[in-house]
Amino acid sequence: MDTFSSPFFSNSLIHMDLVKKEKQIDLDYQYKFPDRLTEIPYNKKIIIVANDTARYIVLNNENQLAFFRALKNMTIRKAIESRYVSDDDIRFVLIQIEAKQLENTNIVTTHRNHLQLFVTQLCNLRCPHCYMSSGEKLANELSTKEILSILDSFSKNGGRFVTFTGGEVCTRTDFIDIVKYAKYTGLNVEIFTNGTLWTKELVDNISDCIDKVQISIDGYDEESNAKIRGKGNFHKSLNAVRLFHKKGIPIRIAITPQLDDLLHNRPKYVDFTKRLLSEYPQNLRVVFTGELLDGRNGKISIANKKAYIENIEQLYIDCYGTSSDWPMINRLREGKIFDNCSFGELAISSNGNVSFCGRLPYLPSVTNVRDVKFDEIIRLSKIAKQKSNINMLKPCKDCAIKYICGGGCRIEHFPELIKSTDIEGFDVNIIKPRICNEKQKNKYYDLMIRINDKLFM
16 A cells, blocks of 8 residues: 655654544545535634534645645545645644544434433522522422332433432432432432532442532632531532542532622632642542523523623633633544534423423423323433424524534523423424524634644644
8 A cells, every 4th residue: 555655644643632543644545525514714714614523624724725625536645746735734634634534424412311310309508599499398209119110211211321419319318229229220320419418428338329420519618618508518518529539439520609709719719629630630520600590599680691601711711721622522532413402301300390401490391200101201302302403493404513513502592492391292493593693603613723723733
């Protein structure tokens, strides 16, 4: 095989997270790119997107673009010989094509066959921002037997992941039995908790049944956390972090800073985050709530929501050197398209009401687990996923970056869809198109370029 022997590519290692190997290029090979490729000129660069796979490359100049266009119609050798292109430009284009597998037309969706089970509304805390307004038990909450039946049925119908949340999960006296049964059925178990009620004995008892845990801590020290979660709870939550970490369980610490605190004390959140990451370099990530939701304290103004989002993005940059880019990097690594938010995934409240998103207060109940067979609930869930798929929605379905953007939160952008309790009879043609503008698209173009620069420059 005649391989590319120019100095710039000979024994060249592709240094990036997606591919860690050397590859020799056959000069007489002609790439078979997907039929639908879109060229997007932006900020003195050209983004080439494969519309149907979300794979993309970023070119820096017209010479690289001309070389890429030549590759669509001729072998690599002829493309090189057909025009003057520098070795650096050739290398840059070829490495991206190979590393990002631009030819690959296989797609993997982000759907997880996931159940979010709110085991109780009872909580030992009264956080002002809680969108569930947790505190007291709901009337007629699901019994142990009913919950175990749900887990069994979900697993038998192809379910793979369950997240136990509330309220506070540890307020249920049968929680150990619930978690152990979930693992027994073969489910991947994730727990959302405030961390204040976990003891060494409890962690020891069920740690081998837990695959991931999210612990909410809403301050950078005892005083700031106490404003939200009450006195003494900061160290209780950190103790839970230590207990789970000793067991090797992946931990996500979720922080929802109050806006005023975020505006005036952002460096303190940065210091706290970096201390945690330094103390627990393995199996721990700190995340910040991306947007403020209406909760116990009432509605959040549009202006405050905007200010919060902007400052959270800056907080990510301060903590990690970049904004919240890692979800997209992970999707690129795994070759996944983003064709939906989590809408369509099952969410069951503590009294058995069924919705298709975990933001229960924002949604009507479609049915109740006590009223229909679980097979029917699964069927409706699949219909909800299908009808909320980005290829069903305007103007998203015709957008070149639809599988990168994903269309955004269905609650926020497509309210007609989520308000319906008759998901099977719902006509998607009545959904108003999402309002999208160049500023919103530019945000994703910036993200795509930033990730590319991080991996290739």
